[in-house]
Amino acid sequence: MMHSFVLALLLATTTQAPPQGTAAAPDVDTCLSCHSEKAMSKTLPSGETRSLYIDGAVFERSVHGGKLSCVDCHSDMTEIPHASRPFKTRREFTVAYYEACKRCHFANYNKTLDSVHHVAEARGDITAPLCVDCHGSHDVTSPNQPRSRISLMCAKCHQGVQTVYAKSVHGRALFEEKNSDVPVCTDCHRSHDVGGPRAPGWRLRSPEICANCHTNERLMKTYGISTNVMSTFLADFHGMTASMHKTERTDAGVVTALCIDCHGVHDITKTSDKASPVMQANLNKVCQRCHAGAPKNFSAAWLSHYEPTWKKAPLVYAVRVFYAILIPFMIGGLVLQILLHLWRVVVNR
Amino acid sequence: MTEYVVRFNARQRVEHISVMSLFLLLSITGLPQKFYQAGWAETMIVWMGGIDRVRWVHRAAGILFTLLTFTHLTTAIGLVLTGRSKLTLVPTRQDFVDAIVTLRYYLGMSDLKATFGRFDYRQKFEYWGLVLGAVVVIATGAVLLFPLFVARFLPGEVIPAAKLAHGNEALMALLVVIVWHIYNAHLSPDVFPFDTSMFTGKVSRERMEHEHPLEWAEIQERQQRRRRDVWVK
Numbered sequence: 013m014m015h016s017f018v019l020a021l022l023l024a025t026t027t028q029a030p031p032q033g034t035a036a037a038p039d040v041d042t043c044l045s046c047h048s049e050k051a052m053s054k055t056l057p058s059g060e061t062r063s064l065y066i067d068g069a070v071f072e073r074s075v076h077g078g079k080l081s082c083v084d085c086h087s088d089m090t091e092i093p094h095a096s097r098p099f100k101t102r103r104e105f106t107v108a109y110y111e112a113c114k115r116c117h118f119a120n121y122n123k124t125l126d127s128v129h130h131v132a133e134a135r136g137d138i139t140a141p142l143c144v145d146c147h148g149s150h151d152v153t154s155p156n157q158p159r160s161r162i163s164l165m166c167a168k169c170h171q172g173v174q175t176v177y178a179k180s181v182h183g184r185a186l187f188e189e190k191n192s193d194v195p196v197c198t199d200c201h202r203s204h205d206v207g208g209p210r211a212p213g214w215r216l217r218s219p220e221i222c223a224n225c226h227t228n229e230r231l232m233k234t235y236g237i238s239t240n241v242m243s244t245f246l247a248d249f250h251g252m253t254a255s256m257h258k259t260e261r262t263d264a265g266v267v268t269a270l271c272i273d274c275h276g277v278h279d280i281t282k283t284s285d286k287a288s289p290v291m292q293a294n295l296n297k298v299c300q301r302c303h304a305g306a307p308k309n310f311s312a313a314w315l316s317h318y319e320p321t322w323k324k325a326p327l328v329y330a331v332r333v334f335y336a337i338l339i340p341f342m343i344g345g346l347v348l349q350i351l352l353h354l355w356r357v358v359v360n361r
Numbered sequence: 362m363t364e365y366v367v368r369f370n371a372r373q374r375v376e377h378i379s380v381m382s383l384f385l386l387l388s389i390t391g392l393p394q395k396f397y398q399a400g401w402a403e404t405m406i407v408w409m410g411g412i413d414r415v416r417w418v419h420r421a422a423g424i425l426f427t428l429l430t431f432t433h434l435t436t437a438i439g440l441v442l443t444g445r446s447k448l449t450l451v452p453t454r455q456d457f458v459d460a461i462v463t464l465r466y467y468l469g470m471s472d473l474k475a476t477f478g479r480f481d482y483r484q485k486f487e488y489w490g491l492v493l494g495a496v497v498v499i500a501t502g503a504v505l506l507f508p509l510f511v512a513r514f515l516p517g518e519v520i521p522a523a524k525l526a527h528g529n530e531a532l533m534a535l536l537v538v539i540v541w542h543i544y545n546a547h548l549s550p551d552v553f554p555f556d557t558s559m560f561t562g563k564v565s566r567e568r569m570e571h572e573h574p575l576e577w578a579e580i581q582e583r584q585q586r587r588r589r590d591v592w593v594k
Contacts, residue, residue, distance in 0.1 A: 246398070248521070249524065252394070252397055253412065255397055255398065256394070256397050256403075256406055256412035257411075257412060259403060259406075259407055260411070265413070303509060305509065306509055306512070307509065307512045307513045308512075309512040309513070309515065309516055309517045310508065310509060310512035310517050310520075311517060312512075312516060312517025312518055313508060313512065313517040313518070313519075313520035313521060314517075314521075315518075315521060320521070325518055325521065325522075327516075327518045327519065327522040328518060328521050328522045328525055330522075331522045331525045331526045331529070332525060335525075335526070335529035335530070335533065338533065339529065339532065339533045339536065342533060342536075342537065343533075343536050343537070343540055346537065346540050346541045347540060349464075349467075350540070350541070350544050350549075352464070352467035352468065353467060353549070354550070355467070356466065356467045356469070357550050359469065
């Protein structure tokens with residue numbers, strides 16, 4: 013309660029417009045009069061060299077160019093020459109200025125506090141990414157222009173995942189066809205409140221991530237993909253199990269197959285691809301990952317995301333039709349006999 | 362003092378209580394599994410301690426139900442073969458005649474009432490409905506419990522078909538019990554509020570004369586014969 017109150021206060025007092033520099037604050041040109049010197053640098057106690065050169069043209073082209081002055085972020089560097097700073101490494105410098113962004117971008121800063129990156133940071137991992145690690149500092153530009161830039165941004169640290177993703181059906185469309193419909197990292201993992209498989213409930217809720225796009229009629233129509241994938245999954249035993257666990261907070265002890273268990277995660281391929289694990293020829297091996305020793309016939313227990321029809325699953329369809337007729341007939345008949353009996357009792361009186 | 366006959370022996374009464382308890386337990390744990398996407402089903406599952414426990418209880422109760430059904434059928438066959446029981450529950454031509462006569466009576470087409478023996482056609486219908494239903498849910502339940510084993514001999518499609526049949530057959534059984542059995546054992550004007558005979562085993566002379574006149578006549582004849590036999594000896 014107290015928390016949200018403080019939050020509301022903070023939000024109310026945080027202005028979206030950049031804070032006004034005081035009259036004494038130097039403007040960009042003043043700063044650049046020294047910092048446009050390419051050789052300007054400082055050797056830190058760690059032995060690293062920190063370049064102090066700023067390309068004025070790059071800053072001008074950035075989203076902040078013409079909107080912010082240097083001291084809006086470097087708010088403690090108003091006096092010239094600047095007082096000496098206690099930073100031992102380049103990273104310490106970055107960490108120290110990390111919170112400069114939140115003065116304007118408070119909502120997104122706040123979201124980052126829920127991210128796996130913040131968990132790492134709170135643990136004391138100084139390599140955990142901060143705003144500037146993804147967005148850049150003096151050269152901040154729209155992160156999704158083009159969209160593939162997002163995935164390449166994550167690849168700076170997550171190169172292994174990026175390599176796999178680039179070969180997936182989504183990654184190929186993104187990089188080779190410049191397709192902007194496919195998910196990039198942030199569509200599944202979110203951007204500021206980045207989550208990952210170790211987050212509680214992440215795995216169990218992962219089908220919802222897939223469903224975001226795969227139940228979208230308009231989007232799937234473009235690619236000739238069925239939007240029944242979610243409903244048919246939920247009708248199957250695996251989907252039922254996942255669904256009935258949805259009130260639980262953690263994934264612990266939930267043993268069932270989700271989208272990712274058969275289709276893969278970063279390495280999802282087209283189902284028509286010969287290498288696809290869900291290709292009929294390969295499906296039995298996928299079943300055997302959990303059902304050790306599953307016989308050949310076993311994989312046909314899964315109706316491959318098809319609704320049961322005469323053509324696709326005649327036996328299942330027949331059972332459905334049989335009970336759709338029998339149950340109303342049976343119950344209707346019994347109710348009728350009860351009503352007749354009651355009527356006769358009343359008439360006899 | 363009301364005269365009564367003992368219509369159900371101890372074994373039959375215990376069987377009824379057992380099948381009733383297991384049926385209830387299986388319904389409570391099974392129904393929310395069939396309608397798992399409904400809000401009330403979710404509430405029930407959470408209330409019972411989560412789906413894993415619900416499934417465990419359902420399977421354990423299912424195995425007990427299987428044992429009960431197996432015991433009942435083998436005992437019944439055994440008793441018939443050794444001549445200690447008659448085929449009083451087997452449907453005969455007379456049952457169809459009785460059903461038509463009763464329907465005509467209900468509809469006011471005739472004032473003739475059917476007279477019944479030990480079990481009337483409604484009781485036979487319910488009994489065989491339960492037995493056949495039990496065979497279906499036990500067979501399909503076994504498929505769901507041992508899908509890998511089943512897939513060795515049968516096509517995989519049998520498994521989702523068994524899942525659908527299991528839930529539907531059980532739903533039908535539950536509806537029959539709610540509509541038909543509750544009416545006949547509780548709500549019917551003939552027995553309201555509670556027909557206790559299945560628990561005490563006893564049925565009054567009045568009810569026997571009214572509901573099972575042929576059986577009542579048989580019992581009396583048997584008693585007379587016994588008395589006569591004693592006299593002759």
